[in-house]
Every structure is written in C-alpha cells, then in structure tokens.
Amino acid sequence: MSYGEKHIGETLLKVDNITLAFGGVKALSDISFEIRKHEILAIIGPNGAGKTSMLNVINGFYHPQQGRIEFRGVERRAMRPHLAARQGIARTFQNVALFKGMSTLDNIMTGRTLKMKSNIFQQAIYWGANQREEIAHREVVEKIIDFLEIEAIRKTPVGRLPYGLQKRVELARALAMEPDLLLLDEPMAGMNVEEKEDMCRFVLDVNDEFGTTIALIEHDMGVVMDISDRVVVLDYGRKLADGTPAVVRANQDVIDAYLGVSH
Amino acid sequence: MLYREAGQFKTSYSADQSIFPIRQDRIALVLFGLVAVLAVPALASNYFLETIFVPFLVFAMAAIGLNILTGYCGQLSLGTGGFMACGAFFSYKLAIAFPDLHIIVVFLLAGFGTAAVGVLFGVPSLRIKGFYLAVATLAAQFFLVWVFNKFGWWTNYSPSGVISAPPREIFPGFAVTGAQADPITKYLFLLAFVALLALMAKNLVRSSIGRSWMAIRDMDIAAEIIGIRPLWAKLSAFAVSSFYIGIAGALWAFVYTGSVEALAFQIDRSFQVLFMVIIGGLGSILGSFLGAAFIVLLPILLNNAPGLLGLRISVELISHLEFMIFGGLIIFFLIVEPHGLARLWQIGKEKLRLWPFPY
Known part of the structure; x- marks a missing residue:
C-alpha cells in the first residue's frame, strides 16, 4: 500500500466567508477553505479557536449568520444534521457519543x-x-x-x-x-501511543481503501504532520493558514499562535 | 450444567439474529407454551383465570406499549390511562356502530385510532424532554378521561356513564366478551393475541426502527448525526406505543371487566403500568411480562398470605399492610436491581451458563 500516488480530486465541500456568532461572541469570522475529494484535511488550532464550531457548521448543528457552503458543487440551504447525513456527511465526536x-x-x-x-x-x-x-x-x-x-x-x-x-x-x-465526507473530531484524544498508531492506521486505510474524504481535528502535531495532505489553521475564529503541512509549519502566524509572541 | 451453549455454532446471520439463539431457551419456551396453553386452563379455576391470568395478560399488553415509549425510546409518559380509555371507548363505539365487524378487527381499529391520538399528544416531545414531557403527557391523561366523562355520546347517553361491553364471538360459538363468555376461552384468546402482538413488538425493537428508538433514547444528537429524524423516531414510538396501550384498554374493558367506564382509567392506572415497566425492566419485552406479573400477583399474594399462614388479622389491617409491603418491595427492588426483573433474569442465566464456576 503506498500513499504517495493518490489523486486528490476536485473540491468536494467549499466553505465561503462563514461567520458564526453566539450573541456578541464571534466563534468564526469570515472563514473560507475547501475540502477536496479523497484528501485528508486537518483542522488545527489552539483551544477555543473554533475548530469544533466549524465542524458543527458543516454538519448542520449550527447555522452561520453569513457565508455559504457548497457541497458537491451545490449550495446548501438551511441544514439539519439528519439532512447532512442523507447527503453523505458522517461525523464522530470529541467526547464519544x-x-x-x-x-x-x-x-x-x-x-x-x-x-x-x-x-x-x-x-x-x-x-x-x-x-x-x-x-x-x-x-x-x-x-x-x-x-x-x-x-x-x-x-x-x-x-x-x-x-x-x-x-x-x-x-x-x-x-x-x-460517507463521502467523514468528519473526525479529535479521534486520537486521550489515547496512548499504541492506540494512536492504530487509529492513524485506520484513518489512512479508510482514506485509501474506501476513498473517503476525511476532515479531522487533532492536537497531536506529530499525527497531523504525518497523515494529513493539507492543514487549515484556525485561531480565535480566524483562519491563519491553509496549505500542505510543510507550508503551514513554516508560516510565521502559526508559529506565533502556537508558541506565543512578544508584543 | 444443563444451560450451556457450548457446541452450538451459528453458521448464518439469520441464526445469530434469532430471538432465542440458544437451544435451551427454545426448549424452555416450548415447555412454557405447553404449560400456558394446556396446563393452566386445565388446572386453574375460573376464579384464578378471571382474577389473575386475564388481568395479567391485559396489563402485559399495556406494559409492552409503555415500554416501547419509555423503555426503548426514552420518552417518559404518564398518559397510559388516558390512552387505555381511548382504546376502550373507540372499540365500544365501533362495536356498537358496526355489529358485524369481527371483534379482532374492532380491537385493531381501536388501536390504530389510539395511535393517532398518541401521535397528537406526542408532538410536545419534539421540544421537551424528561420530566417536562411527563407533565405534558399528564395533560393527555386528564384531558382524555374528561372527554369520555363529559360527552354522553361516548357512552351512548347511558345515565350512569357505565356501559357493559357487547357480547362478541371470536369464532362462532366461542364468545370472548359479554357475560356469557367462558373464562377459558377468554384466557386462550388473550394468550394468543398478546403473544402474537408481543412477538411483533420484539420484531420491531430488533429491527431498524427499534434501533432508531434506542439511539434517540441513548444520545439524540448522535442519532441525528447518522440520519435518524428525531421527529419520525419519536412520533413513531408514540404511535406504536399508543397502539398497544389502546388495545390493552379495549381488552381491559371488553374481556377483563366487561364494562366500559372512564373511571377505570384514572391516573393511578398510568402509575400502575409505569411501575410494571420500571420493575419489570426498561427496554425489555420480557420485562413487561415480568413486571405485569409482579404487580398483579403480589397484592393477591399479600392478601392471601395471612390466611394461608393461619394468622387472624382484620381485613383493614391486611389491606394497609398490603400497601406498606408493596411499597417497600418496590423500593427494595429498585435499589437492588434498578434495571428490573428482566436484568435479574439475565444475570441468573449468565450465572447458570458458568455454573459451577464463579466466572
């Protein structure tokens, strides 16, 4: 099994200028990115960056105030989770559900x-x-x-x-x-090294054998850099960076967000 | 030693998915069926049939209905009495209006009618949960009983508000309702009818609709994420549950007491069935039967125990003691085994499988 020669296809899901606010708190502001067919996309960011909110928007749990979401090239209307499921979006939760x-x-x-x-x-x-x-x-x-x-x-x-x-x-x-699109919310949280390795293997195998597109949230940077094709970085509800692991790793904003910066 | 499944290999999914996958269970079921069909009518007196077996089967039906809603779908309901009243009055009106309609068809139609009422009162469940929903179903209980008391049309303007169930035959010559009905015929009819509907309930809960109910019960958010529509799952649970409870109400009025009156379906009836479900085991069809047996048999047992033991106690004291012991036993059972008699039965079977080893 080689992971080198996989073909990432056209855009499966496109998120365009999404803004989500709970009262005065802006959970997501003006986020745009896309998920391409057959890729593994990691969404990373510090705590409270809006990663899970982003998944909840894609899933139909939250309804963004602004922005549009296109799935398979068709713009979605008001979404409910069971309708998202019908369209082929599956999901796991941070706390096992x-x-x-x-x-x-x-x-x-x-x-x-x-x-x-x-x-x-x-x-x-x-x-x-x-x-x-x-x-x-x-x-x-x-x-x-x-x-x-x-x-x-x-x-x-x-x-x-x-x-x-x-x-x-x-x-x-x-x-x-x-599913066509599988959303994994911290699939490796709270696991030991062996369990993480197993889970990584399963994620890669699912992607490889079934051709499922996967978007996952993960905090373990080793895992993220190893298995993902592209990485989207969120911080305080804004998008900091978007690109291959190598590009994201070199991005100054990302380094600042993770390591802190002197003001 | 007898209860071992070693050597019973399943080679197909249909064998693995059967209701009784273990051979010993199937043998026990056949023996139990033979006892129920042959021995009980032969040995039990008419008095026992009328006061124990008939109400037990009627209550078992009601408990299955409530168990589907509360045990499987997790929607607490206190409207059982009201829905039983619906079934009783619907079947009375149907039986009077269409005298030629077969009694089973009458019961089934009354069940479907009650299902529609149940769906109506199930609508609040889409927005409220738990105790709040229980209070909303309480409204159904009081409203329905009030409707049947208030409007004389339901009782064909009988001055007392109590009407006797018209005599009907299941086969020509075998009356199951009315004063002339033979207790043995009644019992056998109920046994077959309840067993068949219980089997259908079991089939439902092991199919995709039953899994949807349980998914809604255990984690409604996760259920929605895999495509289960809460609206459909909850309302179908209300419909199926009310169908069973409605038929139980019809059986209560037609076969058990022989009279149709709203007074029989007050709030204490709702609680009685709820206790059966809790004591028998939430989310278990077998538990519905065990709970019904417990609640029907225990008072009779407590009532007769002093006499059997040769103690001379006044009647009032007996009835007071009955309440106290009954309440105490319910609390005892809930503390010892909150999952009900069905779980005790399951634990017993597990132990028996391993015997003589502890684990």
Missing part, C-alpha cells in the same frame, strides 16, 4: 438506518423482506467490524468498553454510513 445501552453490533447497525427501506409493518412481521435486509446490512457491518479489528466485542454493550475501543466503535458507526 455512542448509544450506551446497545451492543457494538447494534451501534454500528444504526449507521445503516438511512439505507434500510423496509417499512414499519414489514419490520413488525420481520420474516421476509425485513430479515433479508437485516442480513444484507449485517454483512456490510461485519466487513467494517473486520476492518477495524473489533470482532471480539461485537456483542458487548458499548458502555462496558474501554475508551480507546469506544472511539473505534464510533468510527465504525460513521463508516457504516458509507
């Missing part, structure tokens, strides 16, 4: 909800169309389970799993949606 009362398998199966077509009466009868559908989707889910190496915890309620595995199940649930 799994369904605690359900097993790993059921959690991942919920990711297939949008693809399931049988109606409530067919589901009440179960046998027949609904069972065929359940089994077909189970097969897809099992492939994802194999891919993320979580076979052993299939039937375990996710509330009992350690944190690192919960993060992995959450990734599995997002993958079950077969």
